[in-house]
Amino acid sequence: SxxxxxxxxxxxxxxxxxxxxxxxxxxxxxxxxxxxxxxxxxxxxxxxxxxxxxxxxxxxxxxxxxxxxxxxxxxxxxxxxxxxxxxxxxxxxxxxxxxxxxxxxxxxxxxxxxxxxxxxxxxxxxxxxxxLVLKEEARLGDSVSALCSVSHTCPEFPPHFTWSHAGQKEVQHKIEGALWTTTSTLIFQVGHSDHNKPLECTVSHRGGTQQTANTVLSVKCKTLYCHIYIYIGVSIGAALLLLSILLLVVARK
CATH class of the missing domain: 2.60.40.10 (Immunoglobulins)
Structure with a gap:
């Protein structure tokens, strides 16, 4: 009892x-x-x-x-x-x-x-x-978010993200069907030094497989006003590893 x-x-x-x-x-x-x-x-x-x-x-x-x-x-x-x-x-x-x-x-x-x-x-x-609303340009000093997403099948060992640009990093995981999606977000401010600077996201998977997505940032200035134009290039590797990169403009507060 x-x-x-x-x-x-x-x-x-x-x-x-x-x-x-x-x-x-x-x-x-x-x-x-x-x-x-x-x-x-x-x-x-x-x-x-x-x-x-x-x-x-x-x-x-x-x-x-x-x-x-x-x-x-x-x-x-x-x-x-x-x-x-x-x-x-x-x-x-x-x-x-x-x-x-x-x-x-x-x-x-x-x-x-x-x-x-x-x-x-x-x-x-x-x-x-x-x-978030996708835009093609941001003013100098704006806060820009770059999203790098990859689909994978091993949630126990999620992929590791490496960015070529300094900034605040966040990672989010979600599942749909049998695939997991992991997204890394890089937040940084647009500066003069970003002109023609490559922005690269490298994803490393368990076992050593890597994928890279990249884009080139182009800052155009006219008198006191500057804009950053975003050209996107994506490199896709193995069939199951779906990699994409999106650049989003987040308004300054």
Missing amino acids: FTLNQQVLFLLFHCIASSWTVKVPSTVKALVGSCVVIPCSFDYPSPQKVVRQFTGIWADETSHVIYHPEERKALVQYRNRTKLVGDLHGKNCSLKIDPVQTSDKGPYHFRIEIAQYNNYSYKENAVSPAV
């Missing part, structure tokens, strides 16, 4: 392990015209019976539906653009938005409806996409 302390610990563990919880990032970067996958996993209190029918819904802060398996129930502007890519039976509620529009800023939250059991909206955990 259980002692009193064992019973208390068991009840405490049961409450922690079985509750209405969700894991989503507070924000994800999303490029206008491209797609974005919002990673999401959820949990719920263990029912006393077998449940088989799940309905996953995504909504905005005013509870207007942006995704529903019955498309007519979603807002018109999100129809044919939102898709649940996660398996609800596996407690995966990941959402795909394709293509991304400038208005897709959220915040969005997930709602689960379990037939003959219960429903719950995870409003306290919302995600707000950081929507």
Whole structure:
């Protein structure tokens, strides 16, 4: 038989392990015209019976539906653009938005409806996409983000990114189907010395395989005004390693 302390610990563990919880990032970067996958996993209190029918819904802060398996129930502007890519039976509620529009800023939250059991909206955990617009030029002193993305199949050993330019670096991982996508973001300010300077991203994989994507930055000045023009060149290696580089202009604050 259980002692009193064992019973208390068991009840405490049961409450922690079985509750209405969700894991989503507070924000994800999303490029206008491209797609974005919002990673999401959820949990719920263990029912006393077998449940088989799940309905996953995504909504905005005013509870207007942006995704529903019955498309007519979603807002018109999100129809044919939102898709649940996660398996609800596996407690995966990941959402795909394709293509991304400038208005897709959220915040969005997930709602689960379990037939003959219960429903719950995870409003306290919302995600707000950081929507980026691709531009061809930036003024001198602007903050420029360079994104280098690669698809791979070994999440235990993610690829390593090396940039030829100094700056702030961020790395983001996401999964879609059987492929993982890892993206490295380099943020730096445009300067006079960037004229004709190559910007190179090198990706190193487990086993020694490497790939490189590169571009040349061209800064043009006229009196007091300078612009940076971006010419993109991509080098692609092995078939499974899909490498691309995008340069995005982020407005200064």
